[in-house]
Every structure is written in structure tokens, then in C-alpha cells.
Amino acid sequence: MQDLVIRPLVAGEENLFDSMPDPLPQLRQIGYADGLAMGGYRPETTWVAVRSGRVVGRAAWVLPPGAVGSPWLERFDLDAEPEVGAALLRAAHDALGGPRLYYAAMPAHWRRRPDVLAVVQAPMAAAQLAGLVEGVERLRCTWSGAPLPATAGRYAFRPAADAAEINALVARIAEPDILTGRETALAVGGVDLATDPVGWLTDLGGWRIALDAGEPVGLIGTAGDACYPLIGYFGLLDEAARGEMLVEAVRVLVDGGAREVVADVDAYRVAAVAELERTGFRQIRARVVFQPQV
Structure with missing residues (x-):
């Protein structure tokens, strides 16, 4: 991981976050730029892992304006080995004052879909390597x-x-x-x-x-x-x-x-x-x- 750079974003780098293709476009998720505009996402609580000039991991913690709680990890995408994602999370956790909740969004019936499993297994493994424990699964139905x-x-x-x-x-x-x-x-x-x-x-x-x-x-x-x-x-x-x-x-x-x-x-x-x-x-x-x- 010698050529790996892990750091938070700075203001004006929204395009860097979005330069990583969305691995699960079928999910209905708020766009990063929209989250910034509404005040929930912030550059200092958004981290990226960059390897050879390419974003291979990104993590965005969110806290809506006026909220009384702590930021939670809302977006975490990884196009690298789990150890890279774990290093990204550990660095961010140190800056945030400790680990935070992570709500990992998945498409419906994700456990029965090999294409989705291929995408989500690395970030889930990274979260566990970083000290987070898998808990309850909640389904959204309409x-x-x-x-x-x-x-x-x-x-x-x-x-x-x-x-x-x-x-x-x-x-x-x-x-x-x-x-x-x-x-x-x-x-x-x-x-x-x-x-x-x-x-x-x-x-x-x-x-x-x-x-x-x-x-x-x-x-x-x-x-x-x-x-x-x-x-x-x-x-x-x-x-x-x-x-x-x-x-x-x-x-x-x-x-x-x-x-x-x-x-x-x-x-x-x-x-x-x-x-x-x-x-x-x-x-x-x-x-x-x-x-x-x-």
C-alpha cells in the first residue's frame, strides 16, 4: 500500500468523490453534491483512498443540520482489497474521535444476487477489520x-x-x-x-x-x-x-x-x-x- 493516499476531502473536491463509479446504481441514494448542498455531508467528514491517482475507496459520514446525535457512515464504496478499506475507516475514525455506526445500503434480496455480493463483500469485510460488528438487517418496503x-x-x-x-x-x-x-x-x-x-x-x-x-x-x-x-x-x-x-x-x-x-x-x-x-x-x-x- 506504498502508493496509497488516505485523506479527507477539502472544499471544492466534490468531483473527486464522484469520480469513482457508483458500484450499485440501482439503489436510490442521495447524490453527494446534493448532500453537501443540504448540509448533511461535509468535506471534513468525507474521506477517500487514492491509489496511482485513482479513487479506490470513499466514505462519507452524514449528520443533518440541527441533529443531536453523531455522524454515521452513509456511503462506503471500495474498489480495492478489504485492507485498504479498513485503513480508510481507521484513519477517519481517529479523526472523528472513534468508530461510528455504519448503515450499509444494499439492493433488495442482495444475499441471493451474486453480482451484488461481488460488490458488497469487500466493504463489509473492511468494516469488520476496522472494528465494526455486523448487526441487524432492516428492509425498506414500499x-x-x-x-x-x-x-x-x-x-x-x-x-x-x-x-x-x-x-x-x-x-x-x-x-x-x-x-x-x-x-x-x-x-x-x-x-x-x-x-x-x-x-x-x-x-x-x-x-x-x-x-x-x-x-x-x-x-x-x-x-x-x-x-x-x-x-x-x-x-x-x-x-x-x-x-x-x-x-x-x-x-x-x-x-x-x-x-x-x-x-x-x-x-x-x-x-x-x-x-x-x-x-x-x-x-x-x-x-x-x-x-x-x-
């Missing part, structure tokens, strides 16, 4: 107009009365099925979407309670005026209600004008993933979380 399945009509739905009622139900739901934008809520607002969703999904008009014979069996929090219409919180007290609740969540957003609905779900929640697909959602990407060792 509904974009598919016919909704018929429901038995067993459950009734009503708006939440107030934040206190929502919080009381949240306290009874150990693990919500869907938490869309959980990472952003934590990094930007310092809000844990699983335990304090009203702290992030503040419009109480987007909340619905599922009822069986008058008793609450589930809770839905939607947002139609975020970056895109989404199911922000979806928690069950009765798993049998999952299908009807998903249909109701989509219906609430469509009635508000949505043409597309986004939902994030952990890959290990097999029943939730299957019900999303039955409701007409399709996977568009995955994000694998790499965490610093504790």
Missing part, C-alpha cells in the same frame, strides 16, 4: 398502488384520543413490527421510535387504534407529510390483527393523498415481512447495521 387484500372486518379502528393513550399502549408493546426511520429519529432528534414514537410522529391525526370487541389490540402511527408517506409505528397486542391493521394503515395514508407508502421492518421479523408482501408491499432495499465494538 406500497405503490397495488390492490389491497380483502379483510374479514373483524377489527374496528378509531383515532387515538391523545398522546397519553398512545404512550400507554406503547408501554404494552414489547417489539413493534414496523419502525420506519428509526435511525434518523434517534440521530436527528434523539428519539427512540420504539419507546417514544409521539416524540417523532407528533401529528396525532395519523394515529389509529385497532379494537377487538372494544379492547385495543394494536397501534398504528402514520405520517403523510414526511419525506414520503410512511407507516412510522406499527405494534401489535394480538398478532391476528396484523393483516387488517396493515390495510387500515395504507388506507389512512391513501385517503390523505398518498400514492406510495414506505415501511421499514427488521428482516428477522418473518411474519411481518410476509404480511407486508401480502398487502402489496415490495422490498426496494436493505440496510445492514454495523456497530462499534463495546
Whole structure:
């Protein structure tokens, strides 16, 4: 690695970052120049590895303006051996004051696609060599107009009365099925979407309670005026209600004008993933979380 140069960018070097071809153009990701213009990306938190005048590795940490958390690694591309990527990450971690979370974006069903595996294996190995530990995989799914399945009509739905009622139900739901934008809520607002969703999904008009014979069996929090219409919180007290609740969540957003609905779900929640697909959602990407060792 004698001819390898690892360094942060300086202002005006956006073209250097973009000189490396995008290895996964099928992913819907914000462009680096746009990220700079919006203030999330910064030259000093963007690093490159240059070999013989060519960028062979790039890493960009992001922190939106006004965020209360620490920058996280959003873009990490590598056209070199994993050891080069690990050296790049270690140098940046030293400058950042220590390792940071890495959200590795992948195309949908990436584990079953040899062409994608050939691209992502090197940066994933580099992250592990740099001391990051692979954690949970989260799937992003979208509904974009598919016919909704018929429901038995067993459950009734009503708006939440107030934040206190929502919080009381949240306290009874150990693990919500869907938490869309959980990472952003934590990094930007310092809000844990699983335990304090009203702290992030503040419009109480987007909340619905599922009822069986008058008793609450589930809770839905939607947002139609975020970056895109989404199911922000979806928690069950009765798993049998999952299908009807998903249909109701989509219906609430469509009635508000949505043409597309986004939902994030952990890959290990097999029943939730299957019900999303039955409701007409399709996977568009995955994000694998790499965490610093504790």
C-alpha cells in the first residue's frame, strides 16, 4: 500500500468523490453534491483512498443540520482489497474521535444476487477489520398502488384520543413490527421510535387504534407529510390483527393523498415481512447495521 493516499476531502473536491463509479446504481441514494448542498455531508467528514491517482475507496459520514446525535457512515464504496478499506475507516475514525455506526445500503434480496455480493463483500469485510460488528438487517418496503387484500372486518379502528393513550399502549408493546426511520429519529432528534414514537410522529391525526370487541389490540402511527408517506409505528397486542391493521394503515395514508407508502421492518421479523408482501408491499432495499465494538 506504498502508493496509497488516505485523506479527507477539502472544499471544492466534490468531483473527486464522484469520480469513482457508483458500484450499485440501482439503489436510490442521495447524490453527494446534493448532500453537501443540504448540509448533511461535509468535506471534513468525507474521506477517500487514492491509489496511482485513482479513487479506490470513499466514505462519507452524514449528520443533518440541527441533529443531536453523531455522524454515521452513509456511503462506503471500495474498489480495492478489504485492507485498504479498513485503513480508510481507521484513519477517519481517529479523526472523528472513534468508530461510528455504519448503515450499509444494499439492493433488495442482495444475499441471493451474486453480482451484488461481488460488490458488497469487500466493504463489509473492511468494516469488520476496522472494528465494526455486523448487526441487524432492516428492509425498506414500499406500497405503490397495488390492490389491497380483502379483510374479514373483524377489527374496528378509531383515532387515538391523545398522546397519553398512545404512550400507554406503547408501554404494552414489547417489539413493534414496523419502525420506519428509526435511525434518523434517534440521530436527528434523539428519539427512540420504539419507546417514544409521539416524540417523532407528533401529528396525532395519523394515529389509529385497532379494537377487538372494544379492547385495543394494536397501534398504528402514520405520517403523510414526511419525506414520503410512511407507516412510522406499527405494534401489535394480538398478532391476528396484523393483516387488517396493515390495510387500515395504507388506507389512512391513501385517503390523505398518498400514492406510495414506505415501511421499514427488521428482516428477522418473518411474519411481518410476509404480511407486508401480502398487502402489496415490495422490498426496494436493505440496510445492514454495523456497530462499534463495546
